[in-house]
Amino acid sequence: MTLFALSRRDLAVFAVFAVVVLAMPFWLQPLGAAYPALMQKFVISAIFAIGFNILFGLTGYLSFGHAAFLGVGSYTAVWSFKLLTMDAIPAIFFAVLVSGLFALVIGYLSLRRSGIYFSILTLAFAQMCYNLAYSVLTPITNGETSLQLTLSDPRLIDTALAPRPAGLPSASLFGHSFSGLEGFYFCAVVLLIAFFVTQKIFASPFGMMLRAIKSNQTRMTYTGFNTRPYTLTAFVISGMFAGLAGALFAITDPLAGTERMQWTASGEVVLMTILGGVGTLIGPVIGAWFIEYFENIFSAFNESVVHAFFSFLPAEIADPVALVASKFVGEGWQLTLGLLFVLVVVFLPGGIMEGVRRIGSLFGRRGTPVSPGAARAQPAE
Amino acid sequence: MDAILAQLLNGLDKGGAYALIALGLTLVFGTLGVVNFAHGALFMLGAFCAVTLRQLITLETVVIDPEQLSAWGSPLEIRTPLAQTWFGDFGAVLVDYSVPLSIVLAIPTMLLIGIAMERGIIKHFYKRPHAEQILVTFGLAIVLQEVVKAIFGPNPISQPIPSAVRGAFDVGAMLGLAPGALTYPMWRLIYFLFSLGIIGAVFAFLRFTTFGMVVRAGMADRETVGLLGINIDRRFTIMFGIAAVVAGLAGVMYTPLLPPNYHQGMDFLVLSFVVVVVGGMGSLPGAVAAGFLLGILQSFASMSEVKQIIPGIDQIIIYLIAVVILLVRPRGLMGRRGMMES
Numbered sequence: 001m002t003l004f005a006l007s008r009r010d011l012a013v014f015a016v017f018a019v020v021v022l023a024m025p026f027w028l029q030p031l032g033a034a035y036p037a038l039m040q041k042f043v044i045s046a047i048f049a050i051g052f053n054i055l056f057g058l059t060g061y062l063s064f065g066h067a068a069f070l071g072v073g074s075y076t077a078v079w080s081f082k083l084l085t086m087d088a089i090p091a092i093f094f095a096v097l098v099s100g101l102f103a104l105v106i107g108y109l110s111l112r113r114s115g116i117y118f119s120i121l122t123l124a125f126a127q128m129c130y131n132l133a134y135s136v137l138t139p140i141t142n143g144e145t146s147l148q149l150t151l152s153d154p155r156l157i158d159t160a161l162a163p164r165p166a167g168l169p170s171a172s173l174f175g176h177s178f179s180g181l182e183g184f185y186f187c188a189v190v191l192l193i194a195f196f197v198t199q200k201i202f203a204s205p206f207g208m209m210l211r212a213i214k215s216n217q218t219r220m221t222y223t224g225f226n227t228r229p230y231t232l233t234a235f236v237i238s239g240m241f242a243g244l245a246g247a248l249f250a251i252t253d254p255l256a257g258t259e260r261m262q263w264t265a266s267g268e269v270v271l272m273t274i275l276g277g278v279g280t281l282i283g284p285v286i287g288a289w290f291i292e293y294f295e296n297i298f299s300a301f302n303e304s305v306v307h308a309f310f311s312f313l314p315a316e317i318a319d320p321v322a323l324v325a326s327k328f329v330g331e332g333w334q335l336t337l338g339l340l341f342v343l344v345v346v347f348l349p350g351g352i353m354e355g356v357r358r359i360g361s362l363f364g365r366r367g368t369p370v371s372p373g374a375a376r377a378q379p380a381e
Numbered sequence: 382m383d384a385i386l387a388q389l390l391n392g393l394d395k396g397g398a399y400a401l402i403a404l405g406l407t408l409v410f411g412t413l414g415v416v417n418f419a420h421g422a423l424f425m426l427g428a429f430c431a432v433t434l435r436q437l438i439t440l441e442t443v444v445i446d447p448e449q450l451s452a453w454g455s456p457l458e459i460r461t462p463l464a465q466t467w468f469g470d471f472g473a474v475l476v477d478y479s480v481p482l483s484i485v486l487a488i489p490t491m492l493l494i495g496i497a498m499e500r501g502i503i504k505h506f507y508k509r510p511h512a513e514q515i516l517v518t519f520g521l522a523i524v525l526q527e528v529v530k531a532i533f534g535p536n537p538i539s540q541p542i543p544s545a546v547r548g549a550f551d552v553g554a555m556l557g558l559a560p561g562a563l564t565y566p567m568w569r570l571i572y573f574l575f576s577l578g579i580i581g582a583v584f585a586f587l588r589f590t591t592f593g594m595v596v597r598a599g600m601a602d603r604e605t606v607g608l609l610g611i612n613i614d615r616r617f618t619i620m621f622g623i624a625a626v627v628a629g630l631a632g633v634m635y636t637p638l639l640p641p642n643y644h645q646g647m648d649f650l651v652l653s654f655v656v657v658v659v660g661g662m663g664s665l666p667g668a669v670a671a672g673f674l675l676g677i678l679q680s681f682a683s684m685s686e687v688k689q690i691i692p693g694i695d696q697i698i699i700y701l702i703a704v705v706i707l708l709v710r711p712r713g714l715m716g717r718r719g720m721m722e723s
Contacts, residue, residue, distance in 0.1 A: 117658070342524060
């Protein structure tokens with residue numbers, strides 16, 4: 001079947017990636033991050049980031065409003081839980097569908113402009129969604145208090161099939177409720193599917209077309225291509241990935257709040273993608289894991305931990321050093337992240353992936369081949 | 382009629398803040414061609430100049446007087462601000478007027494920060510695409526706001542209005558309406574006049590000084606000005622510093638209206654970008670006009686009569702206008718033809 005065929009190299013990448021993702025509970029153990037809630041976050045953020053990368057990495061259109069699709073996905077999934085059933089499949093289906101529709105409308109309008117105007121348009125739409133979700137749409141979104149399950153939810157399909165359980169139900173798959181690591185493995189399988197789809201897109205003529213648009217849109221237009229349908233498709237796919245990530249967030253924890261739609265959340269996925277390596281397959285995943293991991297590890301540090309770390313120094317030096325260092329961990333983790341991000345954009349525009357490649361070429365090996373256009377973020381102007 | 386006038390006035394101070402930030406953004410874009418996502422952070426830094434000054438001049442000495450007893454029966458603690466110990470009554474006045482006084486601190490500070498920012502990072506990004514400029518300045522904005530958070534903590538710190546101008550001003554009486562029919566907080570009026578003053582100063586500076594003339598020439602054709610033997614880069618660096626000062630002053634004077642917190646820069650940034658786009662990328666008068674226009678429209682949209690017709694319009698009106706403008710007339714209200722019209 002050609003539909004599921006991958007080139008030999010892609011197949012190898014996919015196999016390695018699958019092993020890495022599925023073995024997460026084992027190799028994260030020594031790193032101290034092997035609990036389900038965090039690993040779910042790893043996997044879901046990776047989906048969000050690779051989806052964003054399909055748009056920004058391939059076409060060069062920098063969207064600052066992707067969190068809106070994530071939020072829409074979350075709300076739709078929770079509503080599917082409330083109204084229909086606790087099963088994960090319909091929740092994902094509706095979330096992807098609705099966020100895809102949102103992306104279609106927003107993308108259709110925003111893609112009429114490019115460059116910075118596109119960024120501002122997506123930002124404006126996302127802010128509209130956020131502000132509305134926060135104010136007028138509270139009957140749908142429950143505003144500040146977040147949308148959550150209640151005992152009086154209709155859950156039409158579930159109640160028709162079985163008697164109502166006593167407490168609040170949790171998300172399930174074909175009647176089997178998730179517990180322990182099952183939620184993680186469910187998300188991991190979804191990530192693998194999403195990754196496979198991305199690989200197919202990257203290898204397809206469609207992906208080629210998107211790269212061509214990124215490298216020179218004017219030339220594409222002159223050769224007689226109408227680029228709009230291609231960019232719009234990329235935008236919608238990317239929005240659907242975000243919606244999928246939102247649905248998975250809701251599945252692992254049936255709660256949807258407005259903060260998921262705030263524009264700083266859109267900024268975070270930009271950070272992940274750039275940090276990992278924009279335009280590469282694995283880069284965004286690595287960026288997402290990197291940020292989520294260090295956020296978790298660093299936020300756990302407090303001043304006494306830092307003090308203990310610097311205790312080998314004499315007290316006069318250790319105290320000020322520890323005081324300064326403590327500003328960069330714990331609550332101050334965002335500061336470290338911001339600095340790191342600036343450094344990456346200035347010195348290493350290709351992100352961690354480019355760093356790995358450079359180190360690889362230092363040792364005389366041929367590093368991970370990255371097409372030259374993919375390494376640098378170029379605007380579509 | 383009164384209600385409409387009141388809303389018009391309500392929009393003016395917010396519009397003034399938008400106009401000042403958008404003016405700085407446009408200056409930077411027009412001179413250096415850089416899209417500066419850290420400009421909101423400069424507004425926030427200005428606000429924290431006011432906080433710093435106030436914290437400095439309200440440093441207190443505590444003297445415990447065993448003779449007197451406080452209401453709880455413990456020895457009375459007499460707290461005197463250092464400024465008052467040193468300068469007497471004049472010190473008390475200083476404390477009262479800490480917000481307008483911060484302007485004196487903010488101008489050199491913001492100028493230095495602006496120039497350091499431009500020389501340190503932004504100058505390496507002139508030739509890079511807009512997307513990368515957005516990314517690096519976005520990162521810079523995160524760094525700045527987190528530094529402020531590390532120093533001043535995450536909670537908003539409210540700043541008092543000087544007691545002399547704390548009341549409301551009877552605008553109605555001035556316009557021949559009944560006394561008390563239309564009053565307006567004095568500080569908001571001051572903010573509006575202040576923003577007009579700054580805008581006027583910037584325009585006059587560009588219009589009537591040789592420096593301004595060179596800068597305008599450089600905005601029109603950077604290369605030719607450079608070929609004439611003028612060091613245009615240095616002038617543009619100074620313009621970046623001036624844009625930072627404008628944003629900073631807008632922030633200083635806004636502190637009594639909105640207690641500054643570390644993320645207010647980001648909140649204002651999105652809005653002021655929208656303002657720039659509506660006014661026309663690179664057009665200074667456009668930025669000012671759009672700032673006031675959007676401020677006023679926002680305050681009209683938050684009237685309950687309007688909200689009854691279209692619920693939620695007050696939340697999205699600014700973005701809605703921006704979307705319409707970008708789609709219908711991408712060069713903005715007053716933008717030059719062909720400016721970023723792709």
